Amino acid sequence: MAAVALIRSVLILVLLLGAACSGYSTQRLEDFPRARTIAVVPFTNTGFRRDLELRLSQAVATELRARTSYAQTTPQSADLLLTGSMAAEETPIVLDDEGRVVQKRLEGWIDVRVVERASGRVLREGRVRALEEVRPGTGGESVEGSASDEWVRQLAERVVQLLERPF
Numbered sequence: 228m229a230a231v232a233l234i235r236s237v238l239i240l241v242l243l244l245g246a247a248c249s250g251y252s253t254q255r256l257e258d259f260p261r262a263r264t265i266a267v268v269p270f271t272n273t274g275f276r277r278d279l280e281l282r283l284s285q286a287v288a289t290e291l292r293a294r295t296s297y298a299q300t301t302p303q304s305a306d307l308l309l310t311g312s313m314a315a316e317e318t319p320i321v322l323d324d325e326g327r328v329v330q331k332r333l334e335g336w337i338d339v340r341v342v343e344r345a346s347g348r349v350l351r352e353g354r355v356r357a358l359e360e361v362r363p364g365t366g367g368e369s370v371e372g373s374a375s376d377e378w379v380r381q382l383a384e385r386v387v388q389l390l391e392r393p394f
Contacts, residue, residue: 262343265297266305274314274335279375283313283337286383294387308344311386313337315378320360333378334358339386355385 267288272280287309288299302308315335319328340352359378
């Protein structure tokens with residue numbers, strides 16, 4: 228009798244685990260067997276903060292090198308193309324009595340897409356956001372430096388995480 232109860236418990240456990248995993252896949256960007264190379268196409272900037280698109284494109288390329296086995300190459304010869312469009316906005320959030328900015332917020336997003344170059348098939352796409360706040364002049368920080376550097380780093384990390392999510 229105890230053996231039947233044990234078998235029944237094991238079967239229920241297996242069914243529950245199977246139900247919990249339904250719809251889950253371990254396929255990642257790395258799992259496309261024909262793809263060996265990727266090109267990060269410089270992102271389009273739809274906002275008013277200039278040069279962030281270049282820094283973000285470079286940061287995403289660096290993050291991809293660190294976390295994937297893809298060789299990076301030109302868009303004309305790559306198996307995969309990573310493209311994107313980004314915008315950022317800088318907003319003063321705290322002013323002192325004389326109207327000087329005490330704290331600013333840098334926030335924005337990037338829409339990314341990974342396309343198989345040969346077929347044009349979209350393999351992955353999505354939007355990631357980041358927010359960074361800074362107090363200019365404290366600890367040697369400036370809005371132009373540390374806040375945007377951290378914002379770019381966060382977005383680059385999140386872009387690669389998006390690409391690694393299961394389908």
